[in-house]
Amino acid sequence: MGTLYSTTVNAVGGRNGTVQSTDGLLDLGLAMPSGLGGKGGATNPEQLFAAGYAACFGNAVIHITRNKEQKIKDDDVEVAATVGLVPNGSGGFTLTVALDVTLVGIDQPTAEAIVAEAHKVCPYSNATRGNIDVVLGVKTR
Incomplete structure (x- = not known):
């Protein structure tokens, strides 16, 4: 049986960068959580x-x-x-x-x-x- 579904998400900049799916539906900024010493304020x-x-x-x-x-x-x-x-x-x-x-x-x-x-x-x-x-x-x- 072949693959039923596949997606690709590109991450740029690690934990303080961005993630974006190739179809554009996911497009988020990332931030290191404050609990790990980061600024927080974005998903991780x-x-x-x-x-x-x-x-x-x-x-x-x-x-x-x-x-x-x-x-x-x-x-x-x-x-x-x-x-x-x-x-x-x-x-x-x-x-x-x-x-x-x-x-x-x-x-x-x-x-x-x-x-x-x-x-x-x-x-x-x-x-x-x-x-x-x-x-x-x-x-x-």
Whole structure:
């Protein structure tokens, strides 16, 4: 099977530069977070990664319930992705990730099973597996 979708984003200037997709839909200034000694005031790579992971994981939840009795609709899933940056002890850095998933209208055991299954199919989860520990939290309302 071939590639289903591909995109290209160009970054200029590192953490204090800009990012722009080749189709022009993404066009953002970047700034080093004040928590890392920067000026802040603009987005940063960790926020962009968290946004992408949260949206992708939410869609994975919706996707895996399409053929189930209890379907999760777009408005019934919320994912809060927390991405951290920590020293790796070798002069570099690694990411930490926590996904807090809230599902509406189902019981807790079913919600936990759905989230576990979504974690197996989400492209971001598959890309990080074995590289970054991802902590999953699940709640219902």
